Amino acid sequence: MIRALRRRRARKAAAAAGDSAAKAGVLFDGGYNCAQAVLQATTGRSDPELLVMAEAFGGGIGESGCLCGAVTGGVMALGLEGRGDRSGALVVAFRKAFRTTCCRGLSKDYQWLSHEHLANCRSITTATAAMVEELLRD
Numbered sequence: 001m002i003r004a005l006r007r008r009r010a011r012k013a014a015a016a017a018g019d020s021a022a023k024a025g026v027l028f029d030g031g032y033n034c035a036q037a038v039l040q041a042t043t044g045r046s047d048p049e050l051l052v053m054a055e056a057f058g059g060g061i062g063e064s065g066c067l068c069g070a071v072t073g074g075v076m077a078l079g080l081e082g083r084g085d086r087s088g089a090l091v092v093a094f095r096k097a098f099r100t101t102c103c104r105g106l107s108k109d110y111q112w113l114s115h116e117h118l119a120n121c122r123s124i125t126t127a128t129a130a131m132v133e134e135l136l137r138d
Contacts, residue, residue: 033058060103
C-alpha cells in the first residue's frame with residue numbers, strides 16, 4: 001500500500017517535471033527501478049502491464065548484473081515510439097558515457113543497494129533518459 005502511494009505521488013511529480021531526465025529522477029526516487037523510470041519518463045506511459053514487464057529488467061535483468069536496466073528501458077521506449085532503429089545509437093552513446101552497459105560493471109565500486117549505489121544508478125538513469133529523449137527528437 002505504501003509503495004503504491006509512493007509511486008502514485010512520483011508519477012504526479014514526474015508529470016510536472018521538465019525534461020525526461022528530471023522525470024526519470026523523480027520516478028526513480030519514487031520507487032521505480034531504472035528500466036521503469038526511463039520507460040515512463042521518455043514515453044509518458046505508465047501502463048501497468050508495461051511497468052510489470054519493465055520491472056524484470058532492473059538490476060541488470062532480474063538483478064543478475066547483466067545489461068543495465070536503464071538501457072533496456074530506453075530500448076523499450078524507442079521501440080514503443082517507433083524508433084527502435086535508434087537502439088544501437090543508444091547503446092553506443094551509453095558506452096561512450098559509462099564505458100560499459102553491464103550493470104555489474106557500472107556498480108562494481110558500490111555495495112549493492114547502498115546509498116552510494118542508488119545515487120549512482122539514479123545518475124545513470126537520468127542520463128539515459130536524456131539520451132533517449134535526444135534520440136526521439138532526432
